Every structure is written in structure tokens, then in C-alpha cells.
Amino acid sequence: MNSNGLLNKHWFHVSLHFATDAALFVFAYAVSFLVRFGGEAEGSLGLHWPFILAAAVVFSSAIYISGLYSTHSATRGVQERALTLAGLVFFATLVLIGLTYGTFFRPLGRGVVLIGTVGAYLFALLHHARLLHVLRTTRERVVYLVTSAFDEMETRLFTSFGGQSLELVGIVTGCNYRPTGECRVLGSITELPEIIRRQNVNRILCTSKNLGNPQLTRYFCQLRYSGVSVMPLINLCEEVDQYVPLELVTHEWLLNASGEPHRFYIKKLKRFFDIIASILGLALGAPVTALAAVAIKLTSPGPVFYRQIRSGRFGRPFEMLKLRTMQVDSERNGAQWSGKDDPRVHPVGRFLRRYRIDEIPQLWHVFCGHMSFVGPRPERPELIAQLAKEIPFYEERQMVQPGITGWAQVSYPYGASVLDTRRKLEYDLYYMKHMSLFLDVFILLDTIRTVLSGGARAVEARAASRADVILEWERLRAAEGIGDSALPQPSATELELGAV
Secondary structure (H helix, E strand, C coil): CCCCHHHCHHHHHHHHHHHHHHHHHHHHHHHHHHHHHHHHHHHHHHHHHHHHHHHHHHHHHHHHHCCCCCHHHHHCCHHHHHHHHHHHHHHHHHHHHHHHHCCCCCCCCHHHHHHHHHHHHHHHHHHHHHHHHHHHHCCEEEEEEECCHHHHHHHCCHHHHCCCCEEEEEEEECCCCCCCCCCCEEEEHHHHHHHHHHHCCCEEEECHHHHCCHHHHHHHHHHHHCCCEEEEHHHHHHHHHCCCCHHHCCHHHHHHHCCCCCHHHHHHHHHHHHHHHHHHHHHHHHHHHHHHHHHHHHHCCCCCEEEEEEECHHHCEEEEEEECCECCCCCCCCCCCCCCCCCCECHHHHHHHHCCHHHHHHHHHHHHCCCEEECCCCCCHHHHHHHHHHCCCHHHHHHCCCEEECHHHHHCCCCCCHHHHHHHHHHHHHHHHHCCHHHHHHHHHHHHHHHHHCCCCCCHHHHHHHHHHHHHHHHHHHHHCCCCCCCCCCCHHHHHHHHC
């Protein structure tokens, strides 16, 4: 399966549910016009369909921002989902009424609005009842192919990386290897077809090394022609949780991730999108920026704007402009991490940071081409040099244009350590491999959610547990007596942070 754009399984399903909710909203209003006007419905509907379609897109966007398409939304109850959908249908209806009243066309009648709103809610409720049932009952059964002690060690990481929709049934051995761990052994690779049938297996996992083993190629080809997916664990993490575990990244993965599919998007479509978005953002954000500038001037001595050298694509430096959120002498002792509750931030600056208002001036850099709207955050050259020594592959994030918002910013809580930076790099690497117009649009919607909620809080629990994964990885390597491998090792600084 091609892992780019809409062909990625996760984003395909998100897009499908997004389009379904929008279509159901339009269908509900089509039925409403038919009920109210009968044979004359076509003419009236023809005048209003652009506004209904716009409201439908707003409705689906609001559902995505609310997190109802996420696999993690399965933990939210039926009543909570029903109440959320009721509020979102009401919001979309207000948008529709506002659009029709703001034009020269005749506004929608009360009967049409009432029937359309109730119909849209009932249709969406049925759709999401089905979606919730699938999220709670669908569970893929996974088998791991083990041919060495190193392979067996990697299976122990599955419980940390695997999502709630996955179940490790057991392991299958190959190349005459005899496992020593506690994981259930289902048989050898020669028995794999029978094991798949008996255990109802959906997916085979293996290490990247085994995937390229000529002795196993025949078995893998047979499985794929039979409709059973075969992939390394790193690809499964991309598909299920949309990040790339740095412990599993290899130079071969990086080479394959930097392929040709994005070339047109990077050079043409993405730049066009950035220009249009930056112009609109600067126009709409100008009044907010002016009010913020006045508030900074009145409450904190010093300049309104803060200038700092950052690294752009391929490490090219540029001077980034932001609204100043810290005291003037905040770095008198040198460069420091900026934390979530940083005492150097003045009161107005804390509000500006919470709702990302301080970043509005960066739209000028997007317009000029120094930055993109979506991409990894630009970092200071001196910090990049330091972090590159402690975090494997950190400099790879400079291969694409930095952005105001990005997949790491909306997927991971505010970070202020080397360990947090390592975790964010996992999301940046995912974006670099899968960047597309559709992913950028969803990231922008996630940015709205992040701004409204005051931060990426949904993944805090999972983010906190990642330090344990790094420590366990190193302990397993030592216990198995495995020497140097293609996998990067965490630095002493990271292990110290993870142990705290």
C-alpha cells in the first residue's frame, strides 16, 4: 500500500468519514426542501446549494476538530458523542443562516431549517453510532516473525508502540531460531498459511532486515498475494498512531521516505497554498496583532516585536519576527529552554502564547518564502548544533521548509527538554514522509483545536510514557547481549531525563 496522501489507511478513513458527514448534511437539507416545496424544490435548492455545501464543510471540519474521527475517541461515551454532534449541527446551522442572510438571496424558511437541522443530526448520529461500534469492536490480530534474538527483542516493544486496535497473537519462528522469551510461539514460517487461517491473522510484522531477506521473500510474496499485509513495526506505527519511533529509524528508512511523490506538492502546490493562506492570515490577523502590540507596550517595558535568527530549509538562516512574550532580559545567561509555565513570560505574553497570537507576524515569513504555513518548527542554529549531537537524525528535519504550525505541534504537548524534542522529531519525520495537501488541511484543523483548547493535551499520557520505552529498549539490548545495530541509541542526557 502506498503510504502517501489519502492512500494511507488512517487518513483515507478520516477523509471518508469527513466526506460522509458533509454529504449527509447536504442530503438532509435536500430532503427538507423536497418536503417543504415538493415539485418546486429544485429551483429553490439550486439557489441555496452553495451555502448548504459550505455549511456542510464547516460541520465536518468541526467534527474533526472535536476529535470524533480519532481512533482514541472510542473511549468517549455514546451520550457525550450525541451531545457533541447536537452542538455541532446547531453551529453549522447558524453558519448556514448567516450565509443566506448575508446575501441577496431569499433566506431559508423556518420549516426548511428545522427539518434540515433535525435530519442532519439524525443522519450524523446514525453514522457516528456505526463509527463508534467499529472503533470499539474492530481489533486487528497481528503475528510477529522472529528469526533472531534481536527480532525477539523488538517484539517486546510492540506493547509500547501498538495501538488499542491491535492484538499480538504470538510469534512465528524462521531460520531455525528458537525463541527464549515468554511470547506465545505459534509455529514456524513453513506453517504460516495454516497459522493465519487458524488464528484469523490480519497482519504479519517483521523487522526491516527480515523484509529484505532473500530466503523469506517467497513467503512474503505468497502472503501479499493472499491479501495479508506484511510490514515492519515502524510502518505499523506510522499507520496506527501517525508517528515514527526514533528507535526504529534507519538510514534506509530515511532514504525511502525522501522519495519523489511529494516533489510537485513541495515546489508548486504547497507554495501556492502558502501565499494565499499568508495573505488571508495577515489581513485577518492585523487587528488582533495591533491590539496585542498595544497590550504588550502597556504592560511590559521594551520593544513590541522580538527578532531572532532561526534556521530555514537546508539550514539557511533568517531573522524571524514574533510578538514579544518574554521579559527583555530573559536570556541574559544564554539560550534556555522555554517551558509551558516559563516564569520569564510576562502576563500578556502567556495569553498570546496560549492562543498562538504571538506567531501571527510569522505569516510575513511565509509570504516571503522563508517559512511554510505547515512544517517542522524553525529552531535556533546553536540549539540545532547541540541537539544534533544528542538526538539521532535531528538535522533531517531541516530538509523541508519550516512552518508556523506542524504535525508535531498539534500532536505533542508543549516540550522543554531533549526528550520532548526527540518525541517531536518522531512526528516531524512522519510529516516529512507523508506530506500532502490533505494532511496540511487536517493539520490546520488540528491547529484550530490546539488553539481553542490551549495546547495538545490529548496525547499527554502517551507522551509521558515514551521515556520508559527508551529505557526499556536499552535494558533489553543489554540483557540480550546485542551489540551495535542500525538503531540509534538515546544519549546520556535523554536517559537521565527519562529516569526522573
